[in-house]
Amino acid sequence: MTRHAERVTQPRPQERAPTSERTVSIFIGSAVSRDTEGKPRAGGGIWYGQENPRNMALQLLDNEPQTFQRAEIAATLIAVQQTARDQPLEIYNSKSLVGKELNQRLQAREDRGWVGMADRDLLQALAAKLRARTAQTKFCNVDARTQDSTHLALQGRREALTLAREGCLHGEQTLINLYIAPADQLRGAKLSTLTQAVAYAGIKERREPVARRTTANNIKLISAAIQQVFSLCPTPMEIWKSIRHKDFSRQVKNFLWKSVHGAHRIGSFWTHIPECGERATCSFCNETEDLEHVLIKCRRPGQTQIWSLAKNLWLRKHHTWPEPSLGSALGCGLAIFKNERGKISPGLTRLYRILISESIFIIWKIRNDTVINRAGEPVPENLIHNKWLQAINLRLTFDRILTNHAKYGKQNSIKSCLVLQTWSSTLLNEDSLPGDWIKQPRVLVGIEPKSSHPSSQPSGRRGRGR
Template sequence: MSFESEESKKLGGIKLSTLTQRLAYAGIKEQKAALSRKATDNNIKQIQAAIMLQFGKLPAPAKIWANVRHKDFTRQVRNFMWKSIHSAHRIGTFWKHIPECEDRGICQFCNEPEDLEHIVLKCRRPGQKEIWALAKELWLKKHPSWPVLSLGSILGCGLTTFRNNNGQPLVGASRLYRILISESLFMIWKIRNNSVIKREGAAVPAHEIHNKWLYAINLRLNFDRALTNHAKFGKQNSIKTPLVLQTWSSTLMEEDKLPENWIRAPRVLVGTEQQSSHHPSPPPGRRGRNR
C-alpha cells in the first residue's frame, strides 16, 4: 500500500510519474530565467534612480541598454557592463546552490556576501578604495565636484552629461567622466580577480594598484591621440582632434609646457606619477583637489 498523496506526486504542477529529465531541466531553466530577469530589472531600476537623482532625468530601459554600448567604452568594458546589469558574473549568490562551493559567494577579506556592489564600492580589500581615490583626484583637475557614487550611477555612467551654469553640455568633461568611471570599474574587477584567483586571496600591493590604473588611463589617452588620424582609421572609427583636446585638457602632466595642440607631442601623460614599491601612501585627506 502506498501512502503517497497526489500532491506529493507533483512537482511544480507536473506529476512525478510523468516527469521526464527533459521536462525537469526545462523547469529549472525557466526558474533560473525568472530569477535572472528579476535581478536585471532590479539593476535597471537602480540605474534609473541614480541617474534621476544625479541629473533629474529618468532614462528608459531601452536607453540604458543602448548606452551600455557607448562608443566611449572599450569592447571589454561593454561586455562587462552588459553582464553586470544582467547579474551574470560568477560571484555572490551564483554559488549559493552549488554544493561545496557556497563559501565562494562570501568575500574572504570582509566575510560578507560578495556581490558586485560589495566588490566595487564596499570591499576592504585593497582595490576599490584606492582606484576611486585616483579617479577622483584626476577628475577634480577637470571639474569642481566629484559625484557620490552608487552601483546604479556607475553602471549608468554612459548616460552622463554634465552641464555648465548656463545649461550647456560640457562635452569634454562628460566624456572624461565616462572614461574614468568605466575604466576604474573594470580595473577594480580585474584587481579583485587578481587577488582572489591568482594570489589565492592575498591583497594586491597599493603601488601596483596605482600603476595599473595609471597605465590603463594613459592607454586610453594615447589611444584617443592615435584615433585622431583620420587617414589611418577612417571617418567612422576616428575621433576629431578638438574632442580629444576637450576630454583631456587640465588633466595632463606639465600641461602648461605643452603646445596648444598636443596630439602629436611626445610624452603626453595624465598628471599622476607612478609609484614604486617603497613609495609611501599620501596622508589622509591629501588626495584630490577640493575646489
Template sequence: MVKQAHQTAAQLLRPLANIVDLTTSGEITSVAYSVQHIPKDVPIRFVCESLFLRDALCKNLQRWEDTDWLGMPNKLALKDIINVLRQRCAPTSFRSASTHKEWHIIDEGRHLVKHLIDSNGLKTVSMNLDPTLHLSGAKLSNMSQRTAYRLIIQRRSIPERRSTTLTVSAVLLSINLISESLVPAADLWKSIRNQDFRLPISDFLWKCLHCAFRVGRFWAKIPGYEERSMCQYCGVVDSMTHILTECTAPGQEELWSMAGNLWQRKQAAWTKPDLNGILSVGMRRWISERKKRRPFVERMWRILISETAYLIWCLRCERTIGHASDEQWTHSMPELRARWGSTLNRRLHLDIAMTHKRHGRAAIWPTLVTGTWCGTLRDEIALPDDWTKINRVLVGIDPSTYDIWDVG
C-alpha cells in the same frame, strides 16, 4: 497643396496605437491624420521638424521594406502610412522646416498639444488600410545571414529576467532623479555601447545589468560552495556593489581616490559613484555654470569611471581566484598605482592612435582627444597644441595624480 497648418493641427491628435518610439510620434500622427482626411487626388506637401519621414518613406523605403523594417522602432505605424499613401493618386512630398514662419507654426502646434493634453481633448487616429497593399516579411533575394538571424531573434519571445528588471529599474530611478526628462530603458542599454568604451568594458557593463556574474548569493544555494558567497577579506555577503564601492581589501578605495584626484583636474566636482552611477556612466551629463553641456568633461567621465571600475573588478578576480590558495594575499600599494597608471595611459595612447587617417571614417578628431585629456597630462605646458602628432611615448598621465591619496 496643403499648408503646414494641416500638419500642425494633426499633431494635436493622440499617436497611433502601434507607435513605440515617441520621438517622432508627432510627425507620424500628423501624416496619418492628413492622408485620411484629404482627397486622394489632392497633392500634399508636408513640412516637418526633421528629415526622418523623408528618409524613411522616400529615400530609404526600398531598403527598409527589403529587410522588413528591421531595427525601426515605429515600423508598424510607418507600414500603415505607406499603405495609405499608396492608395493615393496625387504626389506627396516631405521636407524639413526652413523659414521662421514655418517654425513659428510648429511652435504654435506644440502649445496646442499641451493645452489639449491638459484638457483631455485628444482623440485617436484610425487608418483605412488596403490588405492588397500590405507587404510582410523580408525580401529573400536581398537576405543575408546576419539579417536572417536578427529577424529570427526578433520573432522569438524572450522572457524578462527578474534580476535584470530589478537592476535596470534601480539604475533608471537614480538617473531620473537628476535628469530633466524621463529616460527609457532603451537609452540605458544603448549607452553601454558608447564608442568611448572598450569592448571588454561594454561587455562588463552589460553583464552587470543582467546580474550575470557569479558572485555573492549565487553560491549560497550550491552545496559545498557556500563560502564563496562571502567576501574573503571583509567577511560579509559579496555583491557587485560591495566589490566596486565597499570592499576594504586594497584596491577599491585606492583606485577611486586616484580617479578622484585626476577628475579634480577637469575642474568638476568629484563624488565617488555608486553601482547605479557606474552602470549609467554613459548617460551622465555635465553642465557648466553657463548652463551649457561640457562634452569633453562627459567623455573623460565615461573613460575614467568605466576603466577604474573594470580594473577594480579585474583586481578582485586576481585576488579571489588567481590567489585563492593564499587567503592573506593582497595587491601592494606600488602595484595598484602602477596598474591604474598603466591602464589610463594605455587608454590615452589608444585615443592618440585612433586619430590617424588610416582608420578612415572610424578615426576620431584630434580636438576631441586633446579636449578630453586636457589638464591631466605630464608637462602639459611644454606640449604643442596638437600633441596627438608627436611620439606617443612622450605623452602620458601626470604621475602626481596617483601619488596623492586624499581627495577633497
C-alpha cells in the same frame, strides 16, 4: 535650399482623379525634451500656415519610444490623414528622415518584411496611406544654411519646430490611427530576397522576451541612480543603448552587459552549488560578495585607492565629484555634465565616462587577481596605482592615435577638438605643452606612477656586490 526628393507616390494615370485644388504645403518638426521629472518626451509639430486652425502640437504616448524620428513620422502620418486623397501635397521637413525611408529604403524594408526595423508600425501605415492617394505627394528638405530657401520655407520650419517643442512639454498625447486596409497591407518577407540572417531575426522577434528578475532590478537601480545624480529618468531602451556607448572599450562593454544581467560568478551564484557556498562570502570583509560589494563597499586594498585616484584626476577639471554607487557606475554612459551656460559639456561628460568605466573594470580585474590567482593575497598598493594609471594613459594615447591617423576608419576616428576638451586640465606639465598637444610624442595625465622599490633604498640597481 529647398530640395525636392523623388516623388514617393505617383498614382497610375487611370487612378488619378482630376482636381483643380491648389497644392497644400505642410511643415513638419520634431523635438525631444525632458519633463520636470527628467523623463524624455518627444513631440511633433504640424504647421499649415499662420493662424491655421489645423496647426497641431502632438506628444507621443508614454509607452512609445521617445525619439526624433518617431515624432516626425507620427506628425507626417497625421498630416497625410488629414489631407484629402485627391489634393496635391508637399511635405517639408528639416532632416528628411521620412523622405529617405520612403524614397530610398521602402522597397528593401518591405522585401525583408520590416524585420528589425524601428518604428515600422508608423512607416507601414504611412506607406499604405500614401499609396492610397490619387494626387501627387512630394517630400521636400529645408536647409537653413543656404540662401536658396524661400522665406515661407524657413518660416514654416521655425514654426513647426516651435510647435514640436511645445508638444514635448504641453501637448496632448495623441493616439494615432494605424489602420491599414487589407488590400494595402503586405505581410511577410519576399522569398526571393530572404536571407538566413533575416529569417532568424524574424523568428526571434516572434518570441516573447524572457523576463529576468535580476536584470529588471538592475535596470530600476540604474534608472533611480541616474535620476538622483543627474536629474534624468532614462528609459530601459536608453540604458541598454548607453552600455554600448562608443566611449567604452570592448571589454568594458562586455563587463557592463554581464553586470546588468547579473551574469558574473559571484555572491549568490555559489550558494546553489554544493560545497561552494563559502565562495559567496568575501574573505576579507566576511560579507556577501555581490557586485555592489566588489565595486563600492569592499575594504580590500584596491577599490578605495582606485576611486581616490579617479576623484583626484576629476577634481583637476571639475569642482564637484559625484560619489559613485552601483547604479551610477553601471549607468555612467548616461551621465551629462553642463557648463556655466547650462549647455552640455562634451569633454567633461566624456572624461567622466572614461574614468568611471575604466575604474570599475580595473577594480573587477584586481579582485579576480586577488581572489583567484593569488589565493586571497592583497595586491601591492603601488601595483594598483600603476595599473589604473596605465589604463587611463592608454585611453589618452588611443585618443591621440585615432585623431592623427585616418587609416583606422571614419567610424573609429575622433575629432581633435573633442580630445582637447576631454583631457584639458588633467595633463602632466600642461603649462609647458602647446595649445594643440595632440601631435606631441608623449602626453600623460598629471598623476605620477609609484615606484616598486622601498622608500628607504635609492632607486636603481641594488643587492649586487662589487
